[in-house]
Amino acid sequence: NTNGIDERDIMEEMEHIMVDNGGTNSDGFVAAITPCSNYVGFASNATIRGEQTSAQWVRIVFHDFVTANLAAGTGGLDASVAFESNRAENAGLFINDTIQFMAPTISAYLSMADNLALGIVVSVTTCGGSDTGIPLRAGRIDATEAGPAGVPEPTTDLNTALAQFAAAGFNQSDTIGVTACGHSLGRIHYFNFPTIVDESFVTDTNLDGGEGFDTIPDVFDSSVVHEYLNSTGQLGGPLVTAPNVTDRSDLRLYISDKNATMQAISEEAAFQKTCYSLFERMINTVPSTVTLSDPVTHLTWKAVDVALDINSTGSVSISGLIRHLYTTETPPSTVSYTTGSSTGNSTVQLSTTVNGTGTSLYGNTTYWAFNSSINSPGTTTLNFETVSYPVNDEIFVLPTQSSVNTTDKSFVISAAALTSLASSDGMAAILYVPTTISGTVSKQVQNVTMVMTKYATAGDYTLYSGSVTAATAASVVVKVVMGSASSRTVKSKLFVGGI
Numbered sequence: 228n229t230n231g232i233d234e235r236d237i238m239e240e241m242e243h244i245m246v247d248n249g250g251t252n253s254d255g256f257v258a259a260i261t262p263c264s265n266y267v268g269f270a271s272n273a274t275i276r277g278e279q280t281s282a283q284w285v286r287i288v289f290h291d292f293v294t295a296n297l298a299a300g301t302g303g304l305d306a307s308v309a310f311e312s313n314r315a316e317n318a319g320l321f322i323n324d325t326i327q328f329m330a331p332t333i334s335a336y337l338s339m340a341d342n343l344a345l346g347i348v349v350s351v352t353t354c355g356g357s358d359t360g361i362p363l364r365a366g367r368i369d370a371t372e373a374g375p376a377g378v379p380e381p382t383t384d385l386n387t388a389l390a391q392f393a394a395a396g397f398n399q400s401d402t403i404g405v406t407a408c409g410h411s412l413g414r415i416h417y418f419n420f421p422t423i424v425d426e427s428f429v430t431d432t433n434l435d436g437g438e439g440f441d442t443i444p445d446v447f448d449s450s451v452v453h454e455y456l457n458s459t460g461q462l463g464g465p466l467v468t469a470p471n472v473t474d475r476s477d478l479r480l481y482i483s484d485k486n487a488t489m490q491a492i493s494e495e496a497a498f499q500k501t502c503y504s505l506f507e508r509m510i511n512t513v514p515s516t517v518t519l520s521d522p523v524t525h526l527t528w529k530a531v532d533v534a535l536d537i538n539s540t541g542s543v544s545i546s547g548l549i550r551h552l553y554t555t556e557t558p559p560s561t562v563s564y565t566t567g568s569s570t571g572n573s574t575v576q577l578s579t580t581v582n583g584t585g586t587s588l589y590g591n592t593t594y595w596a597f598n599s600s601i602n603s604p605g606t607t608t609l610n611f612e613t614v615s616y617p618v619n620d621e622i623f624v625l626p627t628q629s630s631v632n633t634t635d636k637s638f639v640i641s642a643a644a645l646t647s648l649a650s651s652d653g654m655a656a657i658l659y660v661p662t663t664i665s666g667t668v669s670k671q672v673q674n675v676t677m678v679m680t681k682y683a684t685a686g687d688y689t690l691y692s693g694s695v696t697a698a699t700a701a702s703v704v705v706k707v708v709m710g711s712a713s714s715r716t717v718k719s720k721l722f723v724g725g726i
């Protein structure tokens with residue numbers, strides 16, 4: 228990543244938001260769409276509005292992606308949609324609901340655009356799709372301003388709509404497929420489209436007057452296709468049956484190849500397979516300057532919140548959590564680990580303390596706490612089960628000797644570096660601060676550099692500290708740098724008082 232963040236950390240953060248859904252170390256992301264019919268929007272009377280968060284998360288990806296210009300290498304999934312909520316083509320609550328919900332999970336590791344990609348993938352899963360159907364990559368970079376307009380609307384004529392999709396790399400059949408896939412979930416609302424949905428849909432428990440595209444708008448399946456082809460249920464939905472012919476954009480699209488694509492995806496397995504592939508292409512449509520990671524997989528074993536510490540004599544210790552994700556097998560009651568250095572592995576250490584357990588879409592989790600001294604300098608890995616986690620004991624942040632004041636957003640940061648590394652550049656901390664910006668409810672990570680001063684020596688190490696005030700205290704990531712040496716990053720939630 229161009230901002231000095233390890234790709235491994237980016238991928239592991241995305242995995243964390245995806246997997247840690249409840250209990251220890253959970254963040255509530257997937258809970259928002261569990262069950263699939265759930266709504267966590269910010270409008271008043273949320274529970275009776277007739278809205279569905281999972282559907283919003285699918286729709287927002289389409290609206291962000293479709294204005295890509297493949298030939299120019301611009302646009303795609305870059306979260307520019309976060310600046311575009313006022314456009315008529317973006318009618319509805321979905322942009323601000325989604326962006327505001329996801330803003331807290333923006334960090335140096337995870338952009339808003341990566342949050343959006345994650346959102347559609349977990350929505351498909353919780354709404355009944357496969358949990359491994361859509362490979363999810365990380366590394367998207369957020370736009371800093373609105374992009375061009377050009378999302379098809381119900382009144383957009385067929386050729387214009389097909390040209391808009393074509394500019395984003397989708398041919399006619401792709402366009403028909405991806406629209407039917409999207410319209411498997413959610414509703415069209417009277418509140419947004421009063422000429423399309425009848426006012427009678429507005430009730431005390433459906434304030435926005437939502438009418439489903441199919442009879443089960445909270446299940447990701449081929450019903451919308453069947454009902455269209457067989458003239459049952461919702462008949463393909465309001466964009467097929469709208470009173471005004473000009474509003475029948477789904478009908479124009481579906482019949483434009485004489486229903487060939489709709490026939491081809493009418494079998495459930497073919498529908499799912501086609502939709503996963505088309506959704507994957509949407510989320511992987513990114514500006515040509517962006518390089519995506521390999522797919523993020525669910526990790527059976529994982530190191531979490533790893534931190535180094537040092538005492539006054541210069542003895543370095545490592546602590547953190549070991550997470551095990553399991554489905555059917557019984558989790559072990561202890562986990563052994565070693566640390567690796569140039570002179571070989573340490574003696575085997577045992578973690579017997581279960582720190583907590585959690586639930587996930589992909590199984591259950593158990594967390595063990597570990598804490599032990601390491602051979603320093605020279606330790607380069609923490610090893611357990613299948614994991615070899617990189618350690619840098621030459622230069623490191625000291626989370627337990629650092630603190631955050633969440634009231635005035637001030638940080639006091641301590642760090643250690645080998646005295647032999649000392650550079651005339653001095654030691655500095657870089658704080659990656661998700662910062663409010665104008666024109667959107669999203670945030671942008673801004674780098675704050677803090678000069679540190681030497682305050683002690685401890686064995687082979689020199690200790691530094693400094694203080695700084697940032698725009699926010701939440702979801703800040705910190706690393707320290709000296710000359711060409713750079714530490715691993717840590718979350719400031721590990722600091723005393725951190726969030």
Ligand code: HEM
Nearest residue numbers: 282285286289319379380381405406409413414415416419
């Ligand atoms: C020509 C193409 C398309 C047009 C004209 C179109 C139009 C619309 C309209 C008018 C709504 C109603 C929004 C509201 O009232 O809240 C809607 C909803 C929706 N659209 Fe599309 N759409 C198109 C393609 C797509 C695609 C490609 C996807 C995703 C892959 C998608 C996903 C959705 C979803 C999930 C909803 C439900 C949103 C909710 O319940 O909040 N649409 N669409």
